[in-house]
Amino acid sequence: MGHLTTLTGVVVLASMLIPEAAAQSCSGVTGRYQPKMGSGYRSSVLATGLRQPRHIVVDSAGNLLVAEGGSQGVRRLVLQDNGNIVCVQSNTQIVSGSTNHGIALSADGKTLFTSNLASVTAYSYDAATGQVGTGKQIVTGMSFQGTHPTRAITTSKWSPDTILVARGSQSNIDTSTTQQSAARSMIKSFSISQGLQTAHNYNTGGEVLAWGLRNIVGMTEDPIYGGFWSVENQMDDLRLNGRDIHTDNPAERLSYHGVLNATTNRYKGLNYGYPSCVPAWDPQNVGISGLLVGGLFKPDGVPNVAADECANSRMTGRLHFHAHTAPLDIKFNKNSTSAYIAFHGSWNRNPADGYRVTRVDFQDGQPVHGVTSKTAQIPVMENSNIGGCPNSCFRPVGLDFDQKGRLFVSSDTSGEIYVIYGA
Template identity: 75%
Template sequence: MGRVSTAFAGVAVFTSIFCPEVSAQSCPGVNGRYQPRMGSGYRVSVLATGLRQPRHLVIDSAGNLLVAEGGSQNVRRIVLQDNGQNVCAGSSSTLSGTQTNHGIALSADGNTLFTSTLASVFQYSYNPTTGQVGAGKAIVQGMSNTGTHPTRAIATSKWSPDTILVARGSNGNIDTATTDKSSGRSMIKTFSISGGQSSAHQYNTGGEILAWGLRNIVGLTEDPQFGGIWSVENQMDDVRLSGRDIHNNNPAERLSYHGILNATNNRYKGLNYGYPSCVPAWDTASINLPNVVVGSLFKPDNVPNANDCANRMTGRLHFPPHTAPLDVKFNANGTQAYISFHGSWNRNPADGYRVMRVDFGPDGQPVHDVSSKTASVPVMENGNIGGCPNSCFRPVGLAFDSKGRLYVSSDTSGEIYVVYGA
């Protein structure tokens, strides 16, 4: 059984029909706080509760789950065990000496752990069998913001194993300084891992710009089949146009493509995506400008000069405003990307608070057109969105294990879920 997607007032609305076999199940002694509703073909179990703001996740080469706990600023290692139909936590411990508030990644060979904080990216030697980590070393520094957006999404590359990607968000809702590359904000940069050994890279002056004009990238990933780099972005709040408040249904959140890192000629490298001068459309009726479709860039009120919006890059797919995508991960064969939507604070009624799926074709690109409003397929959502944001799960991090099971963190409820059927 499934769900029907419609559009109303510029917002995707989902009418749900659920089968009883996909209801949430728990591991022995683990009782989840909420009962997620699952899309057709998926079921869920609760792996762990009581974590301190779990954010991004990775599975190590020995099959253990590593969790960036934002509330404790440490990495937690959960040893996984199959328990009949579910995977459960065999043991759980903190990796002493680690620092993170959001970002976590592993090297291509699995023997180096990377984490991120407001100011730095750290590197640790890591033994996936024992869980032992070495002393931390900063390899990227100088990323502190005085305003908002303290998270630093990081990702490593299996296609370019000496490269680490680091995203740094804006200093506020409208950060006018980011019209200049030298601000070092609202961008994704790539750095040589080995190049940061003797002396840490400085974010503003080191590395290479992969993409800029991106308000706040909170999730990064590499397509396992083609090596393409993808990001999810949280767009601007409180948007006004020609004196009208259009923020409830604009601008769109977006999934953006940044090419292949080791390509001889990556035509996406260094492109500007418009922020803060230009933002992507979602509800075109409320924008009421000629030739605007979903994803078209337009200039809101009170932003820097934007005469060149037509010459800026837009996203590859777009999503409802303020749904706050925080992570994106591909399945093993690259045919599906899963996106966590943390949920809105700047919208009435609330929206987001779910995990969705986007289908990809044999060319390594989404099967839907850039202007589609129906590109995402429901996977996991709250049964009562009216209880959000305080009384619901809010998905953040995603990770796949070798058996195709999808792990989902919920920071506000301190839980880890496992989705089967992904």
């Protein structure tokens, strides 16, 4: 796989919205939607006509690599500055037919990783030319039967030989994941160098970083403090004692997993409760005395646990978010003062919620807000008409920063890449 195939018939350059100024754009094209931007931010549409763009990564030369869904492969967008906006100089396919969601680069930028529902594949990669080598599977065994086919992946700069792979549940309530041996609803770490020699089997290999996590679709590492973080999509159609409480429960979750290369990591291997215990977003609606935001409780239809297990024996998140907003990615800015989160949006609540990018402020490696806060999110980029979602709006999926501090955002349903300035 060393050739480049140029995409034809796809529009890749688009307009930008600049408050209180004449609109500027790259040559030729306007995006489908006009986002509402938070204070201090502005945006442009970098690319349109893509095929379900999912996670994205900026390479060491400043090019944007995009994993397209449905086994469409990886596209390389070579970028150039045009005044105070960024445009696409060329758009080529560099990997075909092997991805459905995940993409990552090694710490030195010379190896490209992609994931599909069954495996993780590594390619040698030249950021200057876009050339890739022949793919080699380094993690296998993740067969898919159910509703969560994404396999989020990321690498570590603090532990450069490590790749992290998340595998979600195979159903809304996956009862077998009460046992680690199910090898689902967890994050595992694997040695890259060993995988290049002999592929790891996800079911039996690697180390469990965290489990009891229903569906992790976004993971990242703090560039300054080294902490590893994940965002989780929690359970749908929740009931408690026969009562429907699903509109505002359970909470989506931001979880902390320690520093990967630490000599002692007390967070390593912790169980976060799924499928038996879920976190509250609206404790009053749950109706359990003393329950706080993020507190774990046992709903109907899940495997039985001891009376105090949810409260005392399972790890909860560091921050929590509105039910069913579906966080799919998280990235820190370069000085780790903020983490940005892409919320793909709800299908399991009415009215709809999500469909936005928000910011969470950090200090000394941890969120400024406390665990029970409901006000930690700061608006960055939202749909002007959320009533048009999910079919007639942008739906954020992947995030990544370039060295100039520009934040790139993919929208799978609209086939677009946005750029946020001021992040």
